[in-house]
Amino acid sequence: MFAEVLFLLYVGHLLADYPLQTDHQATHKADPGRRGWTANGTHAAVHVAVCALLLTVGWLVLGWRLPVLPTLAVLVWIGTTHAAIDRQRLVAAWMRWARQPEFAAHGGAAHVDQTAHILALTIAALFLAA
Template sequence: MDTFAPVFIALYVAHSVGDHWVQTSHQAATKGRPGWPGRLADARHVATLTATKVVLLLPVVALLGLHVSALGLVAGLGVDAVSHWWADRRSTLAWLAKVTRQSEFYALGTPAHPAGPVTAEGKPAAHLGTGAYALDQSWHHAWLLVAALIITTV
């Protein structure tokens, strides 16, 4: 238990840094496209994201004297990477939202939503986020929990 909390916190912080600061604009714009260009952009994003997690997690483990195994690290980060790549293909997460009846929330903050944000003139209005982004991040957070459990118990 003494290991789980710092590992989860390090993964959570590294996820935020890697998903928002390290990811390139090209990766963000391309990773959801069909075919190999989208798959490869997503793979590059996940590679830099995972590297960010390693760079932030290893000093936490070393400085706090945490006991984790190499197998646990590889397995936990691997599960996290696969789940992240899957969701970031976008069509996959949109499908999951559809089958869980979250499509309306998924469209929140976009012109596709029945209550999409618009200006007084009826044009799309600026906003701070979308339902798709919220579902994406909550998906990633759930898998960070799984990754931290694997890292600290394997």
């Protein structure tokens, strides 16, 4: 079940991060102040909604029996971690700590960002499959 959950959460992530993310969200989700937090929060909410929908599909189509509270905890985890990662401070701090200024200067932050999101989804899938 782990692989199936992870796959659907990853598909949800891709849908929410690319075709369902508005230009406004993409441009402003890391900005300071209310505008940044609003763009970030609405973007994270889309992630939660899409992942909830796909977990429901898993329940209906694949016959998963996901316990309610752990599933809600996973959805909170997905929203919270996605919002925190997209604020970009953790990614920038990681790249400074890992001594990756050249990688950062040439678009590496986007790769570190996506890797962090996949790690968070993997932890979510492990939690649900346990």
